[in-house]
Amino acid sequence: MKVLVAVKRVIDYNVKIRVKPDHSDVDLTNVKMAMNPFCEIAVEEAVRLKEQGVASEIVAVTVGPKAAQEQLRTALALGADRAIHVETEARVESLAVAKLLKAVVDEEQPDLVILGKQAIDTDNNQTGQMLAALSGMPQATFASAVTLDNGELHVTREIDGGLQTVALTLPAVVTTDLRLNEPRYAKLPDIMKAKKKPLESKTPEALGVSVESGLKLLGVETPAERKGGVKVGSVDELVEKLKTEAKVL
């Protein structure tokens, strides 16, 4: 089985973000960037499927600027066999990314596409579902377990209130949730080897996809800061204040 795994370059999850003074966007100059954490889980799942003998080839793909090749090299160091970089400096919304990934899916014909459920920058939670719809594939979002059973993919999903298990025909799209696996770290020899693995660059134009969007970002603001309140000295004082001052009990 051939697995395509999509990754995104985003701000490192430990970095505290700043809004630009002109409120046009979040300021990403000179901040540490990394692979989106949910994408790390997607890569790890693909590698585990290969280790189990279920997957035969793993192709990593990203859509983004030149620097996003760093995240593809990370995916290669973690175990992907080759990588595809759809290079664009434009601000690409989920629908455009899904269209670009569909074009890659059409060329590569994978049996399974694994993506993170959302990126921690835009928090959209859309791309996997959109790719599935455009490619006519079934989807299992928020996956916490993935197995192949008699040619069908069985996926356990984290839904509100519990877990749901679905069976999908292949090819299919899976998006990862936190508990699917715990991603490994790349080892130094693998990082060195990854530099020699094939990485192919493509452009949206070559794939015949327009990255224009019906969405316009009008501005970004910092949310109202919550102010800390008072420290209370005892449980009695706490209960008293909740009853008489906050009036929530």
Place this chain on the structure above:
Amino acid sequence: MSILILAEQHDGELAAGTAHVVAAARAIGGDIDVLVAGEGVDAVAQAAAGLDGVSRVRVADDAVYAHQLAEPLAALLVALADDYTHVLAASSTTGKNVLPRLAALRDVAQISDILEVVSDDTFKRPIYAGNAIATVQSSDPLKVITVRTTAFDAVADGGSAAIEPVAADVSNASSRFIGEELAQSDRPELGSAKIVISGGRGMGSGDNFKLLEGIADKLGAAIGASRAAVDAGFVPNDMQVGQTGKIVAPELYIAVGISGAIQHLAGMKDSKVIVAINKDEDAPIFQVADYGLVGDLFEILPALEQKL
């Protein structure tokens, strides 16, 4: 303007989130229809028809929609979308699963998790785990939107919308429901509870979450957890409050043994009153708490339960 809302349902009942989505639709303005899709959904349709501001409930009662699988639900919405300028759903695991499919099939953007309606085409939504708020404008002919339900007050009951069946030729051969395990609890649902008490890594073990249960029972509260507590294996992921879990905004949020990582704050900082109980007086959670109590939670929790 004409708005279609995908009703949210749990266990054959209308879920509380739908009344909040109707409130967001009223802020946009226009006629509001609610789509109830499922198998044996009379009770859900009746409840939806009672929501204030709903003009019509459209019911697709068919086995193909049972278990709310994304493929048939999106196909149904695509078939109905011509009649509407906006399609809305709660930003629940169902809404997030289905609406991007609809948007892609209609070649329009999807706007996730809106917090505020600025106008019928402009909305505010959180990005970067709620550390920034983006204002986005859509020029698409159809706006496909998921709504953060905690950001809109629920509409009241008192409406009496017409209920009409819809017929659409939808089949599904690509996905199949196998089973589900839903947490059985007499407590309110985390997303809609008026009081939430959550435990973090400081709880030390899953067993110690019992200390929260007595308090939750006395307060009629839901029990949540931080991602650290979930990652440590203390409790299941559906209890997680935070950027990667549930977003809650109750009247009272009690954080116990939770340090207050950004990712947790993103899930609860819109609560009306926040109480933090932590042994580390420098824990960041105290910077957002209205009332902080520094001390050993294993002494504080039993005392608190007794005092309530």
